[in-house]
Amino acid sequence: AQTVTQSQPEMSVQEAETVTLSCTYDTSENNYYLFWYKQPPSRQMILVIRQEAYKQQNATENRFSVNFQKAAKSFSLKISDSQLGDTAMYFCAFMKRTGTASKLTFGTGTRLQVTL
Amino acid sequence: NAGVTQTPKFQVLKTGQSMTLQCAQDMNHEYMSWYRQDPGMGLRLIHYSVGAGITDQGEVPNGYNVSRSTTEDFPLRLLSAAPSQTSVYFCASSPGLVNTEAFFGQGTRLTVV
Numbered sequence: 730a731q732t733v734t735q736s737q738p739e740m741s742v743q744e745a746e747t748v749t750l751s752c753t754y755d756t757s758e759n760n761y762y763l764f765w766y767k768q769p770p771s772r773q774m775i776l777v778i779r780q781e782a783y784k785q786q787n788a789t790e791n792r793f794s795v796n797f798q799k800a801a802k803s804f805s806l807k808i809s810d811s812q813l814g815d816t817a818m819y820f821c822a823f824m825k826r827t828g829t830a831s832k833l834t835f836g837t838g839t840r841l842q843v844t845l
Numbered sequence: 846n847a848g849v850t851q852t853p854k855f856q857v858l859k860t861g862q863s864m865t866l867q868c869a870q871d872m873n874h875e876y877m878s879w880y881r882q883d884p885g886m887g888l889r890l891i892h893y894s895v896g897a898g899i900t901d902q903g904e905v906p907n908g909y910n911v912s913r914s915t916t917e918d919f920p921l922r923l924l925s926a927a928p929s930q931t932s933v934y935f936c937a938s939s940p941g942l943v944n945t946e947a948f949f950g951q952g953t954r955l956t957v958v
Contacts, residue, residue, distance in 0.1 A: 733887075738885075762945050771951075772933065772951060772952045773949065773951055773952075774888075774935060774937075774947075774949035776946055776947070779945070779946065820887060820888065824945060832878065832890060832893055832903070833878075833880075833888070833890070833937075833947060834890075835880075835887035835888040835889070836887055837885055837886060837887045838887055
């Protein structure tokens with residue numbers, strides 16, 4: 730079974746600064762996907778960024794980028810130029826590439842507070 | 846563009862009552878799933894479906910039933926509600942293995958007293 734660990738329950742960052750959220754995972758699979766989801770106070774789950782394990786290049790989406798280290802099973806999220814609207818819970822998630830989709834394994838989340 | 850629609854958004858049940866949480870998607874997605882979210886535990890998979898007529902258990906299936914008679918609908922049934930089922934429930938759908946993005950409903954906050 731896969732496990733996903735987020736070791737930072739809470740983090741705080743000032744507006745316009747950069748913050749990195751950590752995620753490690755454990756799996757025996759070689760082909761898989763990794764995701765970061767954002768959950769603002771509205772409770773809606775929003776996909777932030779996705780990484781395919783067979784791609785060596787780190788994914789980037791505007792101010793969001795990842796540092797994917799497959800050998801170390803690490804998948805951190807960097808948020809640059811933090812904005813107040815980035816305040817949310819952030820969940821790291823794992824999905825096997827083979828088998829069934831929509832079968833995500835989530836970490837316990839990191840609550841990020843962006844302050845003025 | 847409705848996406849994934851869950852009803853109700855809030856529900857209070859008495860111990861022993863049964864109810865069905867509804868989930869519908871209008872994106873013709875094959876894959877659908879139910880998760881529960883508890884403080885400090887992230888989201889955990891309850892049941893999932895890879896297509897109409899096919900369902901399987903996830904990590905925490907006890908006390909819940911599902912069925913998938915159509916591509917669009919994937920209801921979650923609580924057979925006899927218990928306080929341990931107090932949680933926020935999310936339904937999700939995704940197109941398939943090629944496009945893996947999961948789309949989530951807005952969640953149902955369920956309280957069992």
